[in-house]
Amino acid sequence: MFSYYLNLALRSLRRNIVLTSLMVSSLALGVGSCICMLTVLRLLAGDPLPGLSAHIFFPEIDPQPATGYVPGQAKPMDAFTYVDAMNLLRTRKAHRQSAVSGFKAKIVPQSGNLDPFFTNGVMATADFFPMFGVPFRYGSGWSRSDDDGAVPVVVIADYVNDKLFGGVDSVGRMVRIGERDFRVVGVLRHWAPQPRFYSGGGYGQGDGVFLPLQSALAAGMSTQYFDCYVQGDQRDLRTAPCVWLGVWLQLDSEADAQTYQAFLTHYVGQQIRQGRFVRSDVALLGLTTWLRDEQMVPEDVRQLTRLAFGFLLICVVNTVGLLLAKCLRRAREIGVRRALGASRATIFAQFMVEAGIIGLAGGVLGLAFAQLGLWAIRHEPAEYAPLAHLDVRMFAMTFAIALVSSLVAGMLPAWRACRISPAIQVKEG
Amino acid sequence: MEIRPILSSLHKHRVPALLIVLEIALACAVLCNAVFMIGQCIAGVRAPSAIDEQGLSVISLGGIDEAHVESGMARNLAALRAIAGVQAAAAISDVPLGPDIWYDGLTARPDEESQINSSEYFLGSGGEQALGLKLLKGRFFSAEEFADSTLLPSHVSSSHVVLINESDARRMWPGESALGKQIYGDNAAWTVVGVVADVLGQDPNGNGPAGMYSSIFFPQRPSASLNHYVVRSAPQDRDRVLRDALQVLGKLEPGAVLEGKIYADMRADYFADTRDMAWMLMMVCVVMLAVTALGIVGLTSFWVGQRRRQIGIRRAVGASCANILHYFQTENFLLSTAGVVLGVVFGFAVNVYLMENYEVSRMPWYYLGCGALALWLLGQGAVLGPALRAAQVPPVVATRSV
Structure with missing residues (x-):
């Protein structure tokens, strides 16, 4: 029919x-x-992270002063001060956690006749790679002890490896970033989340170099994205009253997320008692919610x-x-x-x-x-x-x-x- | 023209008539909103900025050793000014629409909270002339003011004087002269010494319409934050001047990463996404209008084909070709009118919905008017072909059996 x-x-x-x-x-x-x-x-x-994004969370707290504060109507800040980020990381309450910031990295090639160039850089802590499922071609990420010891190591993207080393296994070789030499511990496969949510957004090819947060700070690198909520000395971002670090968490279940939310509230309560904080609002956003919230x-x-x-x-x-x-x-x-x-x-x-x-x-x-x-x-x-x-x-x-x-x-x-x-x-x- | 017979005929073919009305209504609603969006895109791309946009080239100097910035700057500027065709050169923290965004909230009273991000520009000596700022009132900075000013560790200018945009002057002190007034940031105050014609802020797309023309200029002595050199020349010289400037600076600062761009290109790049958007919208509009027109042609042709016999009878009993032509034109006019009225209501409703749920502003009434007019003309244009064919039906058709 x-x-x-x-x-x-x-x-x-x-x-x-x-x-x-x-x-x-x-x-x-x-x-x-x-x-x-x-x-x-x-x-x-x-x-941006198919298969993983359901477990990725972004906490928010609010270190801003009381001026203009209406309880319940304020939005917590969308980044962390160094102090708060380190406090959260130290407790290790989530399955994985990393403090992340983007910066402009000046690469100074030591061989050949390549001119110095800028690439998008990321300073982060060790969990960044396993948490975001970053694939490696050679080597691996760095360890927590590298973080603590501010060891000058670097993970480079495939396209940076192609440019500097012609695509060969460059683990163990040195890359000069700014004024300092960093030892390559890992080379990525192609990895470019769209958008680059963890370092200020934007599309296109992924970031070029990844440094341990402490090593980058020790080498005098500094992010250009920061937001200062009160006046103060801004020369050292570790002590400045400015938010500039994103804290990313891997929380594997709904229960874990609730536990973490409770912990955040507890942390902010503690800070209020110590007189560091005035505002008590906290938020714990899933990656997709956060993307919408940030209007990326x-x-x-x-x-x-x-x-x-x-x-x-x-x-x-x-x-x-x-x-x-x-x-x-x-x-x-x-x-x-x-x-x-x-x-x-x-x-x-x-x-x-x-x-x-x-x-x-x-x-x-x-x-x-x-x-x-x-x-x-x-x-x-x-x-x-x-x-x-x-x-x-x-x-x-x-x-x-x-x-x-x-x-x-x-x-x-x-x-x-x-x-x-x-x-x-x-x-x- | 008698419209009663048309109405009763339409009544008999309710469904096709309603479909034409609906199609015109939808097309009108979408067209109004799309054209409104195109208008906003174009307004953004065309936003004026009172600097010498055509004559400027910008070179950003990245990754130089901060200790040598101050000594190097005078030498670099001297070399740039020596290039043939250069009218002025200066170091500056960033240019309008540039990448290094530097915002602060500034107010006319010390205890106020600002709702607007104002773009801050730090100018090295001669920066006003190099950018081509247009002074409306007051004066530019003096040599002492440049020499005395720098960035404090809190990233606030130690200067006592500022230049502000005309728009800011009007917003902060409506009806008064801004000259000599104090402008306040967090724990800092500056005196307004000059008002300049509106210069665009650093990221108008991200900063919203309120901050678009909120720009403030500080004098600054040579320091690391003045990491852009602006070079001004005649528009026909700028390509060569930029090439020469890059070469000169490359020799003087071998370790630095130099990026040079003609300002007109910087501006074009900044608005590239907006321009793309306008193009895509325009494509959609054109294709949509074409589809609507084809739909009208298709339905009317079918209609004419179905009524050949009636047309023949009308012709046989004395109607002229023009009568038949007018019949179909009037019919289309009635349908278009109904569609356009409905479409204007739809279009307005869509705009109100978008306004309430998204960051969309109110559509001025003339967009609705233009959309309506366009659909009217489109309808008349589309019906002309089938109507002419109908007018050519010979009276003899009436005498033939179907």
Whole structure:
């Protein structure tokens, strides 16, 4: 039966090529632009650590003074002072924990004729690598004792290894960062979370060098992202009244998260009793919540996605109209089929098959439009642009959206068609 | 034109008529909001900034030994000024839209909390001329003020004087002259000695519209935080001047990481994402309008085909070609009007919803008006083809059986 409907539908679609191609291309344009925008949105708002992000948490406390404080309405600060970060890390209350900050690292190549260059650097503590599931090509991360001893070691990204050492196993060799030499202990495989949530955001290739926090501070490195809540000496960030470190935690269960939240409240209470803190607000945000909270995804991309769905809706309405036009034109044919014994359900099914074919064709063409759109986006100068590619999931999604929208669009015409009364149509002929 | 027969005919074809109305309404709603977003993007990209944007080149000097900054700066500047075509050169902490963001909250009264992040610029001697600031009132900094000022360990300027933006002057002291007034930060105060035409802040996209034109300038003697050199020349010389400047500085500061850019390019790069956005929106709008037009053409053609016989009869009983043409045009006009009215309501509702839930501002009424007009014209344009075909139906059709 299905193959008969298929045959009928193809015949009917062939009979009016102009109307058919109008329907297919309108649907394809809607689907194509939707997929384009969804790909960009997924790229920007996707999960930076697939498979791990559910267990990654970010605590927040508030060291700001009482000025302007309304209890219950204040938002805790989105970073830590050195003192608080170290206090939290020392307790080791979470399964894994790391204090992280981004900085600009000046690499001074010692061989060849490479000029000094800047790369994005990260200063962190040892748990950073296992917690974020960072993959290594050679060597490994550093140990906690390296952290404590401020040992001058460094983990470098694959692209830095390629640039400095031609991609060979460089573990044990030296890299000069700023004025000091650091010994390579690990070389990463490609690792570039989008966005680079742990060091100020941004898209593109990942960070270039990773240093133990204490070693970086001992070498006089300093982050350029800091926020000072009161006046004070800012030359040494270890004592300055400024927040600049992110503290990331791995908490494996809901119970662990609750325990940690209680611990945070306890910690802040303790600080208030010691007179260091005034504000008691704390927060413990999961990675995805935190990303939303920090508004890391550009708002206009969300806007564009909403717009693309509005556009798809227009395309669907358009397809409904055209399908309806087609089906009303075939009133006689339907009348004859009904008179010969076809049930309403049969007619409905026949028209839905026709709509489905339009959906599939729209999907194929939509895919082409989406690829064209993404190709255009890749040629734009935006930071995320080179990463805009269609993956398997989006590929499947294209057909799903196309099929669902065409079936939705086909429903009204099919319903109208199956309600056509056979007697009138046959009599008129 | 009699519209009653049109209405009764539309009544008979309720569903297709409603679909056209709905499609026009949706297109109108989406178009208004999209064009509004494009308008905002363009306003951002075009935001004026009262510095010599076309003549500036900026060289950032990274990773130099802080101990040698002061001695090196006079020598570097002298070398830059010696390049042919250079009109002015100075060291500065950052340029508008630059990467090294430095904010503070500044107020007109000592006990107030500021709601706005003001961008702070620290200028080395001659910085006002090198940037091309436009002085509206008061004066620029004196040589002593440059020599006396530096950054305290708390990262606050030890200067006593500042230049401020016109917008800030108006915001802080409405109706009064800002000259001689005190401006307050945390535990610090400065006297306003000059007001300049509005210069953009450091990150208007991130800082929001309120802080867009909140900029304040401090004098500063040579120090490590003045790590950008701005070089001003005639626009036609700037490429060569930048090349020469990079070469000169590369020789003088062999250990430093130099990055040079023409200011116009810096600005273009900063707004690249916004421009992309505007382009994508425009593409979506054009394609959407095309789809809507094709939809109208498709449905009307079908309609005309279905009514060939009636048209023939009308022609046979005396209607002219023009009558038939006008019939379909009027019909489309009625449908478009209904669609546009509905669309304006939709569009407004979408804007209100976005305003309440996201950081979107209110859409001015003329966007709705323009959207409505565009859809009207589109409808009339789309219907013309099928209507002309209808007008060509010969009266003889009436006499033929179907």
